Amino acid sequence: MAVLVAEGLDKTFRSRGKTTRAVDGVHLRVDRGEVLAFLGPNGAGKTTTIKMIAGLIRPDAGSVRVAGRDPHRDPWALRQLGAVLEGNRNVYWRLTPLENLEYFGVLKGLPAAVARRRGKALLERFELTHKQNALTQQLSRGMQQKLAIAVSLIHEPALLLLDEPTLGLDVEAAETVKQLIRELADDGQAIVLTTHQLDVAQQLSHRVAIIREGRIVAEDRTATLLARFSGDQYEIEVEGELDEARRGRLAELGAQPLNGRIVFVGSPEGLWAVLEALRPLPILRVEKDRADLTEVFLKLIREETHA
Numbered sequence: 001m002a003v004l005v006a007e008g009l010d011k012t013f014r015s016r017g018k019t020t021r022a023v024d025g026v027h028l029r030v031d032r033g034e035v036l037a038f039l040g041p042n043g044a045g046k047t048t049t050i051k052m053i054a055g056l057i058r059p060d061a062g063s064v065r066v067a068g069r070d071p072h073r074d075p076w077a078l079r080q081l082g083a084v085l086e087g088n089r090n091v092y093w094r095l096t097p098l099e100n101l102e103y104f105g106v107l108k109g110l111p112a113a114v115a116r117r118r119g120k121a122l123l124e125r126f127e128l129t130h131k132q133n134a135l136t137q138q139l140s141r142g143m144q145q146k147l148a149i150a151v152s153l154i155h156e157p158a159l160l161l162l163d164e165p166t167l168g169l170d171v172e173a174a175e176t177v178k179q180l181i182r183e184l185a186d187d188g189q190a191i192v193l194t195t196h197q198l199d200v201a202q203q204l205s206h207r208v209a210i211i212r213e214g215r216i217v218a219e220d221r222t223a224t225l226l227a228r229f230s231g232d233q234y235e236i237e238v239e240g241e242l243d244e245a246r247r248g249r250l251a252e253l254g255a256q257p258l259n260g261r262i263v264f265v266g267s268p269e270g271l272w273a274v275l276e277a278l279r280p281l282p283i284l285r286v287e288k289d290r291a292d293l294t295e296v297f298l299k300l301i302r303e304e305t306h307a
C-alpha cells in the first residue's frame, strides 16, 4: 500500500533576479514497510522535495499524498508525518527524554496520559528507559539520535522522514540506529531516508531514487540497481597448482589464471563449465564483481553530466 505518493513536483526559487529550478517533475512513491533512499549530490533538490512532502514548502505544480491525503490542505495528513530533519532539533536539551516525548505528543494532539504511555513504550523499545529521567543534554549522541527518532514516532505517523540519521555517530551507535531503522521498517513503517552516506543507504534501503539538478535520474529497487551496474566478471580461487591440461581447458573456456586467481568473464552457465574443469581441486572462493551504491551513484551522476 502506498503511504507516500508524490507526483510531478516542481519548485522554482527566485531571489535577487536569479531563478533556480530546484525540483523539476519529481515522482516518488513509498509503500508500507519500505525504506526509500533519496539520494543526490549537494544542491540536487532533496531538501526542497522533502519540505514539499512535509507540507513546509508549497510546490509550484504537482501533488503530494500522505496516506491518501494532501498535507498542504489537510491537517490530518500532516499528522501522518514524522520527521528527524536536521540533527537533534526536535528535542529539548533541558527536558528529560520522557518529558520530551510527553511534550511533543501533546503538541501533536495526544491526551497527556496517552503521550506518557506511548513515550514510556518507545523508551523501552529504544532501550532508553534507564535514561528517562536524565537531562537530554547529558545523553550520548547516539542516545540523543534514538530519542529524536522516538519523538518523531510519538503520534504514530504513517511516514517517517529521516535526514542523515547516522551522521556523526560512532560505529556502535550508528549500528544501533541502523538496526532500529530496519526494525521499524520490518514492523511496517514507511521511511524516506536522505543521506550522503551511501553505504548506509545501501544497507538500509529497499529502493533508491537519485536526484540530480532537480530531476530523478534513477529510481529502482536497490538490489536491481546494484545488479544492473555489476560486471559479469567472476574470480575463483582454488587450492593447489593448475596442471597444463587444466590450463588448456580453462583457456578454451575463456578463463584466465592471474596471480593465484582465475578470472572469468561470462555467463553463469559458463562459470559452471569453468568450475567443472577445476574438479576435483578444492574451491576456496568464487566471487562475482558487484557494484556498490557509491559506484552506481557516481556513474549515474556522471552519465547525466555528460548527457
Ligand SMILES: Nc1ncnc2c1ncn2[C@@H]1O[C@H](COP(=O)(O)OP(=O)(O)OP(=O)(O)O)[C@@H](O)[C@H]1O
Residues within 6 Å of the ligand: 013, 014, 015, 020, 021, 022, 040, 041, 042, 043, 044, 045, 046, 047, 048, 049
Ligand atoms: N529558499 C531558497 N531560495 C533560493 N534558492 C534555494 C532555496 N532553497 C534551495 N535553493 C536552491 O535550490 C537548489 C536545491 O537545493 P536543496 O537544498 O533542495 O538541495 P539538496 O539536494 O538538499 O542539497 P544538500 O545535499 O546540499 O542539502 C539549490 O540550487 C539551492 O541553492
